[in-house]
Amino acid sequence: xTRAFNFSAGPATLPESVLRQAQAEMLEWNGAGASIVExxxxxxxxxxxxxxxxxxxxxxxxxxxxxxxxxxxGGATTQQALLALNFAAPGQTCxxxxxxxxxxxxxxxxxxxVNPHVAASSEAGGFHDIPARSSWxxxxxxxxxxxxxxxxxxxxxxxxxxxxxxxxLFADFSSSIASEPIDVSRxxxxxxxxxxxxxxxxxxxxxxxxxxxxxxGQPRADIFNYRSHxxxxxxxxxxxxxxxxxxxxxxxxxxxxxxxxEFARRNATKAALVYDAIDTSSGFYRNEVVPAVRSRMNIPxxxxxxxxTARFVSESKAAGLLALKGHKAVGGIRASxxxxxxxxxxxxxxxxxxxxxxxxx
Amino acid sequence: xTRAFNFSAGPATLPESVLRQAQAEMLEWNGAGASIVExxxxxxxxxxxxxxxxxxxxxxxxxxxxxxxxxxxGGATTQQALLALNFAAPGQTCxxxxxxxxxxxxxxxxxxxVNPHVAASSEAGGFHDIPARSSWxxxxxxxxxxxxxxxxxxxxxxxxxxxxxxxxLFADFSSSIASEPIDVSRxxxxxxxxxxxxxxxxxxxxxxxxxxxxxxGQPRADIFNYRSHxxxxxxxxxxxxxxxxxxxxxxxxxxxxxxxxEFARRNATKAALVYDAIDTSSGFYRNEVVPAVRSRMNIPxxxxxxxxTARFVSESKAAGLLALKGHKAVGGIRASxxxxxxxxxxxxxxxxxxxxxxxxx
Numbered sequence: 001x002t003r004a005f006n007f008s009a010g011p012a013t014l015p016e017s018v019l020r021q022a023q024a025e026m027l028e029w030n031g032a033g034a035s036i037v038e039x040x041x042x043x044x045x046x047x048x049x050x051x052x053x054x055x056x057x058x059x060x061x062x063x064x065x066x067x068x069x070x071x072x073x074g075g076a077t078t079q080q081a082l083l084a085l086n087f088a089a090p091g092q093t094c095x096x097x098x099x100x101x102x103x104x105x106x107x108x109x110x111x112x113x114v115n116p117h118v119a120a121s122s123e124a125g126g127f128h129d130i131p132a133r134s135s136w137x138x139x140x141x142x143x144x145x146x147x148x149x150x151x152x153x154x155x156x157x158x159x160x161x162x163x164x165x166x167x168x169l170f171a172d173f174s175s176s177i178a179s180e181p182i183d184v185s186r187x188x189x190x191x192x193x194x195x196x197x198x199x200x201x202x203x204x205x206x207x208x209x210x211x212x213x214x215x216x217g218q219p220r221a222d223i224f225n226y227r228s229h230x231x232x233x234x235x236x237x238x239x240x241x242x243x244x245x246x247x248x249x250x251x252x253x254x255x256x257x258x259x260x261x262e263f264a265r266r267n268a269t270k271a272a273l274v275y276d277a278i279d280t281s282s283g284f285y286r287n288e289v290v291p292a293v294r295s296r297m298n299i300p301x302x303x304x305x306x307x308x309t310a311r312f313v314s315e316s317k318a319a320g321l322l323a324l325k326g327h328k329a330v331g332g333i334r335a336s337x338x339x340x341x342x343x344x345x346x347x348x349x350x351x352x353x354x355x356x357x358x359x360x361x
Numbered sequence: 362x363t364r365a366f367n368f369s370a371g372p373a374t375l376p377e378s379v380l381r382q383a384q385a386e387m388l389e390w391n392g393a394g395a396s397i398v399e400x401x402x403x404x405x406x407x408x409x410x411x412x413x414x415x416x417x418x419x420x421x422x423x424x425x426x427x428x429x430x431x432x433x434x435g436g437a438t439t440q441q442a443l444l445a446l447n448f449a450a451p452g453q454t455c456x457x458x459x460x461x462x463x464x465x466x467x468x469x470x471x472x473x474x475v476n477p478h479v480a481a482s483s484e485a486g487g488f489h490d491i492p493a494r495s496s497w498x499x500x501x502x503x504x505x506x507x508x509x510x511x512x513x514x515x516x517x518x519x520x521x522x523x524x525x526x527x528x529x530l531f532a533d534f535s536s537s538i539a540s541e542p543i544d545v546s547r548x549x550x551x552x553x554x555x556x557x558x559x560x561x562x563x564x565x566x567x568x569x570x571x572x573x574x575x576x577x578g579q580p581r582a583d584i585f586n587y588r589s590h591x592x593x594x595x596x597x598x599x600x601x602x603x604x605x606x607x608x609x610x611x612x613x614x615x616x617x618x619x620x621x622x623e624f625a626r627r628n629a630t631k632a633a634l635v636y637d638a639i640d641t642s643s644g645f646y647r648n649e650v651v652p653a654v655r656s657r658m659n660i661p662x663x664x665x666x667x668x669x670t671a672r673f674v675s676e677s678k679a680a681g682l683l684a685l686k687g688h689k690a691v692g693g694i695r696a697s698x699x700x701x702x703x704x705x706x707x708x709x710x711x712x713x714x715x716x717x718x719x720x721x722x
Contacts, residue, residue, distance in 0.1 A: 004394030033365030081582035202601030221442035240563030
């Protein structure tokens with residue numbers, strides 16, 4: 001057994017203690033005679049696990065009471081479609097600020113339902129920046145303004161919550177949820193696939209201001225209706241129970257480690273280590289993102305040529321640094337540094353980067 | 362550690378050997394330096410796990426090559442909505458044969474998209490029977506005919522595949538998939554939440570005749586498009602990787618045990634044991650389903666009064682027989698006897714039933 005440092009962009013690394021608890025409870029949970037993965041979602045055991053997970057996430061993120069929290073199957077892309085169905089009238093304008101691949105994906109889901117309006121885009125510049133707030137062409141009658149809080153592929157992150165006036169701000173926080181304190185009340189809706197900062201694959205978290213649930217939205221199946229999910233505490237149908245349970249273990253671990261303040265500190269430390277290694281490499285390593293919006297969670301960088309990139313990927317893997325190959329949309333290298341990645345992981349990566357440069361620079 | 366016999370209707374019991382393997386691999390999968398739950402769905406490790414799971418399910422169920430297989434998030438209810446969106450024109454008639462709660466749920470998902478026509482229903486008789494094929498009022502222009510192959514709540518099961526002519530037959534097999542040999546080619550589409558006969562919660566299986574994917578369907582988000590999921594091998598977005606992996610372990614276990622022929626034998630044996638205990642109880646236990654369509658998978662039964670029912674539930678739990686309380690829609694007791702329930706579990710239940718009757722009859 002040798003657990004490596006795993007820089008996967010998601011599904012992503014989990015704390016060893018969380019995995020050990022899941023392992024210990026795999027055959028029987030808490031003396032109940034069965035594993036949590038075998039239990040009815042409507043039984044008292046899982047109901048307690050589910051309620052505790054929600055309570056812990058509320059504590060962790062300081063979620064106000066006038067926000068509902070859902071734990072849903074289906075990933076962030078499914079939520080992108082549901083946003084339009086639940087909160088916009090048919091054909092209504094919805095504003096999208098596009099700062100990377102996932103903003104484009106979000107728009108792709110809704111064209112049949114609403115009029116997606118690109119209020120701003122940094123695509124012309126290769127998604128190396130976030131369009132200045134002053135340049136956004138917002139629609140006064142938009143159902144919502146959608147942003148990608150952190151762009152997993154391009155490595156661009158909003159470092160402040162933009163003011164969009166009275167139109168609710170909806171944000172894809174898949175790769176930065178609970179990575180630092182945020183003011184949830186500034187958002188109409190926050191959604192995230194859990195398989196990055198929150199740990200387990202197979203469950204998404206949606207945090208929504210309750211008054212927005214009163215919107216008519218548009219014709220949709222009951223299973224696509226957030227109001228129905230909230231009314232049934234995310235148990236409208238069988239939820240991904242084990243994944244929800246694992247998220248709960250992760251929340252407890254995060255609280256025990258010191259909460260989002262502590263993770264903000266660690267995440268800043270890790271990101272600074274890696275960006276410093278890039279910036280002091282005399283151009284051997286190259287990150288093209290405007291420094292003010294560099295992502296703390298996902299750091300894409302490039303080597304001088306493809307041969308070196310391939311060698312970096314294979315040698316880093318051999319050195320116990322996994323999944324550093326960049327996303328195919330941009331190539332190069334990508335290091336994801338989510339909450340569960342210890343500072344030691346970033347240090348090991350930096351040591352490898354410096355050694356690799358010395359041998360190949 | 363005392364694992365009990367778990368009669369939960371779903372999420373449901375898993376074989377101990379499957380749980381032990383998942384436990385052993387929880388911290389590291391196959392020397393890869395990380396758990397499967399932490400690995401990218403696009404990495405070679407998970408891609409191999411996913412492909413093997415599909416191949417094994419194809420072997421297990423003898424799925425013909427002209428059928429595609431999807432592993433999707435979202436449960437059977439989500440698929441019920443997607444059937445209409447993918448295979449019917451807006452407002453087109455779709456025929457539903459309703460033999461229980463879940464047939465009604467299926468219709469509830471599609472009213473905004475199509476014209477659901479109840480071709481036959483056994484609701485007036487309390488869902489104790491399946492309407493005779495000769496009574497079905499099928500629509501010649503229907504997009505599909507939908508049946509619930511096994512009704513988890515009411516304990517009613519199709520024991521033969523009905524002939525519906527040239528209109529494709531779509532079947533919810535959530536609680537009986539791979540429980541016995543079936544001729545997949547008789548169906549246009551088979552879908553199932555995996556958390557019953559296939560084991561793990563959090564993933565659904567959809568088996569569809571490929572030519573049907575050419576149908577236009579109706580306007581829908583890309584993430585709701587089966588064609589897109591098939592084109593991307595169910596990796597259009599991040600799939601529920603760990604759940605898919607656990608399904609794969611279950612398929613391997615089922616193949617090693619002798620495949621669906623063996624499970625057909627075991628499932629018939631288990632069901633016969635419990636029905637016999639009911640039928641020889643001189644009316645102390647009562648199952649109201651017409652014998653020819655009694656479910657092998659879910660056996661609801663009733664005691665003389667609510668006090669005895671409550672005592673049965675609590676005493677059976679204390680005796681290591683879990684989750685026997687009936688669904689709230691019908692009350693009483695329900696014993697689910699999926700593939701992973703050993704014959705010994707049914708024997709233990711029957712022994713308890715006889716002893717309980719002796720003490721309380």
